[in-house]
Amino acid sequence: MPNESADIRAERPGFTTGRVGIVALGLMGGSFAKALHEGGREVYAWNRTRSTLELAEIDTVDGELSDDMIGTCEMIILCGYPQFSIDWLREKAPLIAEGAIVIDTVGVKRVICESCFAIAESYDFHFVGCHPMAGTQYSGYGHSRANMYHGAPMVVVPPAHMDDIDRAELLDRMKNLLEPCGFGSWTLATASEHDRMIAYTSQLAHVVSNAYVKSPTAQSHKGFSAGSYKDLTRVARLNATMWTELFLDNRDFLSDELGSLIAGLQQYKDALDAGNADDLHRLLAEGDRLKREAEGR
DSSP: OOOOOHHHHHHSOOOEEEEEEEEOOSHHHHHHHHHHHHTTOEEEEEOSSHHHHHHHHHHTOSEEOOHHHHTTEEEEEEOSOHHHHHHHHHHHGGGSOTTOEEEEOOSOOHHHHHHHHHHHHHHTOEEEEEEEOOOOSOOSGGGOOTTTTTTOEEEEEOOTTSOHHHHHHHHHHHHHHTGGGOOSEEEEOOHHHHHHHHIIIIIHHHHHHHHHTTSGGGGGOTTTOOHHHHHHHGGGSOOHHHHHHHHHHTHHHHHHHHHHHHHHHHHHHHHHHHTOHHHHHHHHHHHHHHHHHHTTO
């Protein structure tokens, strides 16, 4: 995308300190809006469904994130699906104030950061890839809450082209703006590191849970299920449209994790089919040990 002219750059307004714009008021965007509003931030929002925005304007957001308001925001949070977030930023980039910060909440980072870093550099604002490690199996503004991010980890992919001092200053600004959200930790990663880890810690769990409930036995579980069933099936309920896009954007790492899991499950099946108590005991003890090691116990 060609750089905008110097005349257009000169016409862009400066941002209002502390003002935040949110793009898409689903579970993530709604929770950001509510947390920031409670923390005294001025919040403007855009949402595809007008009725949701009007509901949020009653007690949470200060107004619509119109084209006129975009340039007044110190921070903009992209809370839509991956391709939508990229497309929105590409279209609205000329309106964003110089020096403003744009972050996202998308669950994959390579596809987002590759496009959005380049867009931001072309227009003199900052893009920081972000992934709040919080959520529920439910979606939509109605399920959002101000305390959803309290104590949650935030994974951050900062711009690679910045020197250490400028990067630290940018991250400090970002943390201060998001302080009302109450994140418990901040982890820096490259986009590739993030996607490799998230394939295991999040995406694989969703695939396994979603596949697990396809057993015909699941339809008769009532009266026979307790904590184990609830834990394993919690994320079987999902937004198929969103997760399809996320899985395909991270298909290499996710496929590797699935291959490893399938190979491991086959060992358990082989031990059971052979009635081999020694192999089964070894597999179970190994899993118990590795879980304890992973948790630091």
